[in-house]
Amino acid sequence: MNSVRVNGLNVQAALETIAAIKADKSLARFEFRARNRWIDGGENRSTIKDFYGAGREDCSRMSAFEFTNGEPPVLLGNNEGANPVEFLLHALAGCVTTTFILHAMARGITVRELRTELEGDIDLQGLLGLDDAVSPGYEQIRIRMHVKADCPEKDLDDLLAYTQQHSPVCNTVCRPVPVIIERAMD
Known part of the structure; x- marks a missing residue:
């Protein structure tokens, strides 16, 4: 595969992705997912791992991304997160x-x-x-x-x-x- 890169992106890979979607529009359909659990007060935690895209379930992520939601003290939180x-x-x-x-x-x-x-x-x-x-x-x-x-x-x-x-x-x-x-x- 040609590895010409512009702005850190592989141009050939982008062209191949566009061509694949033009040939099969169903490949453009994605479903992203997030799960959230309340911890205490204004603190809760979201995890993001799996999604559906390019015609299949994606299992490329070995572990979930985790994001802590919090509030600043003026909004009754303890700065647990943004x-x-x-x-x-x-x-x-x-x-x-x-x-x-x-x-x-x-x-x-x-x-x-x-x-x-x-x-x-x-x-x-x-x-x-x-x-x-x-x-x-x-x-x-x-x-x-x-x-x-x-x-x-x-x-x-x-x-x-x-x-x-x-x-x-x-x-x-x-x-x-x-x-x-x-x-x-x-």
């Missing part, structure tokens, strides 16, 4: 970064440096049920991407716009997505 809305910013930053790098590679743009800063505003009156007019979620999220790349500024602007449209996490956050919460029958 809180879930901070993890959302982390997920958004990671997805926007990966999407940007992937599509820069596809366009032949070499990225020399990429740093992303995110800020999100929340009014806790919504979470606490103190004002029904206040949403319990983020009111706004701002993403600043600091990019140094070997291309004209216009190409970077086009790539940023494309990234916002095609990042799965950004797309999920930017549009209503049905979420079903149900009680499991143990």
Whole structure:
């Protein structure tokens, strides 16, 4: 296999993946999973290991990734870990970064440096049920991407716009997505 790499990604492998999905669209269907267990107070722990993708169950991960969710003392926690809305910013930053790098590679743009800063505003009156007019979620999220790349500024602007449209996490956050919460029958 050709090992030409752009931005750390194998170009030939990317082309082969795209060709396989074009030939069999069912390979594009993925189901990602997370499991969570409450520990105490605002602390809970999520594990992520298995998923379905490319037409099969994936068993490539020998052990699960583990993430501790916590809260700062001002929100009744003990800083056990980042809180879930901070993890959302982390997920958004990671997805926007990966999407940007992937599509820069596809366009032949070499990225020399990429740093992303995110800020999100929340009014806790919504979470606490103190004002029904206040949403319990983020009111706004701002993403600043600091990019140094070997291309004209216009190409970077086009790539940023494309990234916002095609990042799965950004797309999920930017549009209503049905979420079903149900009680499991143990």
